[in-house]
């Protein structure tokens with residue numbers, strides 16, 4: 756897969772991070788499916804996203820037509836099947852609870868196209884363990900956005916033990932293209948350094 760092939764992105768979890776990440780991708784022009792387990796949670800996520808965009812609008816950092824176009828690119832869904840169908844990239848942003856993430860990564864593997872990259876916004880859980888719940892560990896990586904994603908243009912691409920160089924390179928390229936007004940820094944080495952020092956399980 757190349758960057759030109761990436762068009763549809765699923766964000767799973769419409770909480771603090773998921774809604775913000777959905778906005779980042781939608782403002783960059785991607786078609787976004789935003790999934791959560793209930794309609795009210797999705798409404799809450801979209802409301803947070805509108806408030807975040809209002810800050811950018813008030814600041815003159817986002818033209819009004821781009822703000823409404825971004826919202827129109829986001830499809831809220833309670834069906835994980837519909838969210839995963841045909842996507843090239845999935846970003847998981849559910850609570851920091853490993854058993855939940857492992858169960859979901861197994862489902863993502865069954866529901867997403869074979870070539871789709873599966874990523875987690877986890878702050879510290881093992882990407883290698885999440886990858887092990889799938890049959891495509893080379894396509895699994897950490898994609899760790901900082902909070903709040905609409906204001907902090909920093910993404911950490913964290914490699915698991917089996918993440919391929921091609922996956923890492925594509926994610927770095929994709930992240931560098933996310934923001935026109937800010938520079939996006941993508942860090943792979945940080946996770947490796949922490950892992951080497953034995954102070955983090957995010958490897």
Ligand SMILES: NC(=O)c1ccc[n+]([C@@H]2O[C@H](COP(=O)([O-])OP(=O)(O)OC[C@H]3O[C@@H](n4cnc5c(N)ncnc54)[C@H](O)[C@@H]3O)[C@@H](O)[C@H]2O)c1
Pocket residue numbers: 767768769770771772773790791792796847848849850851852859876877878879899900901902
């Ligand atoms: N909040 C932060 O400052 C921050 C910063 C960076 C990374 N993170 C990481 O991002 C991830 C999400 O954190 P958050 O603060 O956004 O959590 P949150 O609790 O605000 O949101 C999580 C959302 O996931 C949804 N969810 C739970 N189970 C689900 C399922 N089976 N399918 C779909 N949606 C489901 C919940 O309903 C909720 O809306 C965590 O791994 C966290 O460690 C958080």
